[in-house]
Amino acid sequence: MRTTALPTLALTIGDPAGIGPEISLRAALEPDVRAACHLVLVGDRIVMEETARRLGRSLEGVEVLDTACLDAVPPFAQASRAGGEASYAAITRAIDESIAGRFQGVVTAPINKLSLKLAGIDFPGHTEIFGERTGAPHFAMMMYSERLAVGLVTCHQSLASVPGSLTVERIAEVGRLLSEAVRRIRGHQPRLAVLGLNPHAGESGLFGDEESRVVIPAIDLLRAEGYQADGPLPPDTAFSPGALSRFDAHLCLYHDQGLIPFKMISFEDGVNVTMGLPFVRTSVDHGTAFDIAGKGVANIGSLKEAIFLAAKLAV
Amino acid sequence: MRTTALPTLALTIGDPAGIGPEISLRAALEPDVRAACHLVLVGDRIVMEETARRLGRSLEGVEVLDTACLDAVPPFAQASRAGGEASYAAITRAIDESIAGRFQGVVTAPINKLSLKLAGIDFPGHTEIFGERTGAPHFAMMMYSERLAVGLVTCHQSLASVPGSLTVERIAEVGRLLSEAVRRIRGHQPRLAVLGLNPHAGESGLFGDEESRVVIPAIDLLRAEGYQADGPLPPDTAFSPGALSRFDAHLCLYHDQGLIPFKMISFEDGVNVTMGLPFVRTSVDHGTAFDIAGKGVANIGSLKEAIFLAAKLAV
Numbered sequence: 028m029r030t031t032a033l034p035t036l037a038l039t040i041g042d043p044a045g046i047g048p049e050i051s052l053r054a055a056l057e058p059d060v061r062a063a064c065h066l067v068l069v070g071d072r073i074v075m076e077e078t079a080r081r082l083g084r085s086l087e088g089v090e091v092l093d094t095a096c097l098d099a100v101p102p103f104a105q106a107s108r109a110g111g112e113a114s115y116a117a118i119t120r121a122i123d124e125s126i127a128g129r130f131q132g133v134v135t136a137p138i139n140k141l142s143l144k145l146a147g148i149d150f151p152g153h154t155e156i157f158g159e160r161t162g163a164p165h166f167a168m169m170m171y172s173e174r175l176a177v178g179l180v181t182c183h184q185s186l187a188s189v190p191g192s193l194t195v196e197r198i199a200e201v202g203r204l205l206s207e208a209v210r211r212i213r214g215h216q217p218r219l220a221v222l223g224l225n226p227h228a229g230e231s232g233l234f235g236d237e238e239s240r241v242v243i244p245a246i247d248l249l250r251a252e253g254y255q256a257d258g259p260l261p262p263d264t265a266f267s268p269g270a271l272s273r274f275d276a277h278l279c280l281y282h283d284q285g286l287i288p289f290k291m292i293s294f295e296d297g298v299n300v301t302m303g304l305p306f307v308r309t310s311v312d313h314g315t316a317f318d319i320a321g322k323g324v325a326n327i328g329s330l331k332e333a334i335f336l337a338a339k340l341a342v
Numbered sequence: 343m344r345t346t347a348l349p350t351l352a353l354t355i356g357d358p359a360g361i362g363p364e365i366s367l368r369a370a371l372e373p374d375v376r377a378a379c380h381l382v383l384v385g386d387r388i389v390m391e392e393t394a395r396r397l398g399r400s401l402e403g404v405e406v407l408d409t410a411c412l413d414a415v416p417p418f419a420q421a422s423r424a425g426g427e428a429s430y431a432a433i434t435r436a437i438d439e440s441i442a443g444r445f446q447g448v449v450t451a452p453i454n455k456l457s458l459k460l461a462g463i464d465f466p467g468h469t470e471i472f473g474e475r476t477g478a479p480h481f482a483m484m485m486y487s488e489r490l491a492v493g494l495v496t497c498h499q500s501l502a503s504v505p506g507s508l509t510v511e512r513i514a515e516v517g518r519l520l521s522e523a524v525r526r527i528r529g530h531q532p533r534l535a536v537l538g539l540n541p542h543a544g545e546s547g548l549f550g551d552e553e554s555r556v557v558i559p560a561i562d563l564l565r566a567e568g569y570q571a572d573g574p575l576p577p578d579t580a581f582s583p584g585a586l587s588r589f590d591a592h593l594c595l596y597h598d599q600g601l602i603p604f605k606m607i608s609f610e611d612g613v614n615v616t617m618g619l620p621f622v623r624t625s626v627d628h629g630t631a632f633d634i635a636g637k638g639v640a641n642i643g644s645l646k647e648a649i650f651l652a653a654k655l656a657v
Contacts, residue, residue: 140545151545151548151549182541183541183542183545183548183549184541184549184550185505185539185540185544185549185550185551185552186501186504186505186539186540186541186550186552187505187550187552188550189501190500190501190502224500224501225500225501226497226498226499226501226596226597226598226601227498229500230455230466230498233466233498234466234498234499234500235499235500235501235502235503236500237500237501237502262598262601262602263597263598263601263602263604263605264605265602266602266605266606267605267606267609268609281541282541282578283541283577283578283599284598284602286541286577286578287577287578287580287581287599287602287603288602288603288606289578290578290579290581290582291581291582291603291606291607292606294582294583
């Protein structure tokens with residue numbers, strides 16, 4: 028007999044023209060998902076009803092929080108204003124209900140940026156919507172898989188703007204968030220690899236001074252606070268097999284420094300985690316896959332990983 | 343009966359305190375190396391004599407071009423001014439003799455930057471020494487293995503200085519050098535993947551404008567000249583299994599954009615190629631390995647790959 032209550036998680040169904048609704052329903056019906064959490068699908072009920080009909084499955088026993096945004100189910104594989112509005116309505120509803128305490132976490136199925144744009148909603152991605160709407164003062168993105176965890180000090184911004192965005196406090200802040208998140212997942216104090224910004228981590232100041240000016244002071248600060256942090260590591264060898272086994276997580280200074288290696292190592296099963304929000308938020312690491320939308324063939328592995336990770340982080 | 347003359351290659355023995363001399367001798371004695379080229383070791387003869395003695399091998403049949411820089415063989419595993427001077431003397435001698443026509447190519451064993459510095463020689467690496475001493479107007483570094491080839495538009499400089507260093511002409515120039523080098527190795531016109539600078543290749547200008555301002559015009563220029571170039575690719579998915587099979591070489595805009603994935607894919611057998619010199623130059627992709635120097639246990643695989651690639655590019 029279980030004595031611990033399962034966490035209640037929202038699953039936003041994503042753009043109705045993509046694979047979001049079908050993978051959401053299929054995941055919600057999986058026995059291991061049901062054993063891990065109480066899942067509530069957030070989106071338009073008419074989309075979920077149509078999805079169930081197409082898949083030959085039943086919505087019985089699947090809780091749907093109807094955002095009732097759409098008049099009709101949009102066609103597959105087309106970005107649209109209606110799809111963008113529906114996607115955004117589900118996300119904001121899930122956020123608001125989480126803040127109100129109904130959900131301990133939100134898992135998001137893929138949205139389409141063009142649909143969002145057509146709906147007049149201008150965010151580079153989910154992460155920024157969550158950051159703004161929750162008013163979280165400090166948040167950051169982590170990509171997680173069993174084999175690699177990367178935390179990003181900067182994310183969706185030009186490479187030219189990265190060096191100027193790096194401060195001791197921001198690097199330390201993301202280091203804390205990453206360390207706390209990975210500790211909750213792995214059950215022990217993680218060893219963080221902190222990367223340098225420049226080739227060879229600056230080669231003692233020969234190629235840039237950010238290592239001595241901001242990275243090393245941030246590492247010192249993290250250590251003084253009791254975190255395990257090493258670096259700055261030369262980026263090009265930080266993901267060698269030896270380094271991967273020596274560290275539990277990599278603190279990366281910009282988007283591609285973390286995501287190039289992450290997508291090479293965990294192309295299929297990565298989970299996107301927003302750290303620093305008042306509740307847990309995870310996401311699949313793939314897009315709307317318009318090319319196979321509606322066919323019921325999309326892989327639900329990444330979404331299931333995102334649900335399991337949210338459940339683990341929520342308790 | 344062979345009718346083609348083998349290329350004559352110089353092999354600089356590297357820092358005498360590291361594994362350079364021993365791997366140079368062991369490679370020079372390998373039958374497949376002897377079948378691929380006529381190899382001349384360039385460095386201090388007294389170092390090679392001592393190396394042969396320690397390994398229990400003979401220098402007979404191994405041509406040594408004595409740079410006669412040292413009075414005594416320096417101890418292992420210590421950076422030193424003498425070691426730096428000897429390393430540099432071998433490199434400059436190999437370059438000068440190549441310009442004079444004695445060698446068709448130069449292969450370099452690892453040097454130690456601290457030794458070079460102690461000797462008052464201030465270069466970030468071999469590549470820059472070759473560039474300056476040959477007076478080559480345009481040169482660039484390629485990392486090559488059977489599985490991945492990356493050309494670097496910028497290399498040993500701070501990340502902050504990268505965006506300002508990118509011009510249409512420089513990107514196109516390295517694209518040409520990369521395409522020509524890979525064509526000579528693979529025997530067909532290679533398909534180049536040209537990477538964007540920013541996350542998601544700028545997301546249509548949302549995160550930086552370098553893609554539209556310099557990368558796309560460079561791709562257009564390369565195509566107009568008959569090269570096969572695609573892009574700008576979002577960097578984080580440019581090294582997925584699908585992308586790796588679709589392209590023969592990746593044109594990367596900065597050091598770690600190319601070297602993070604390269605060292606993940608080809609940690610053991612990468613070859614460093616300097617493109618754009620008046621002669622071929624390749625190098626091992628590892629350092630002096632002071633921890634195992636003198637023990638005769640260092641792996642000679644990378645050096646042999648460097649020699650074979652130089653021989654292939656030289657003919």
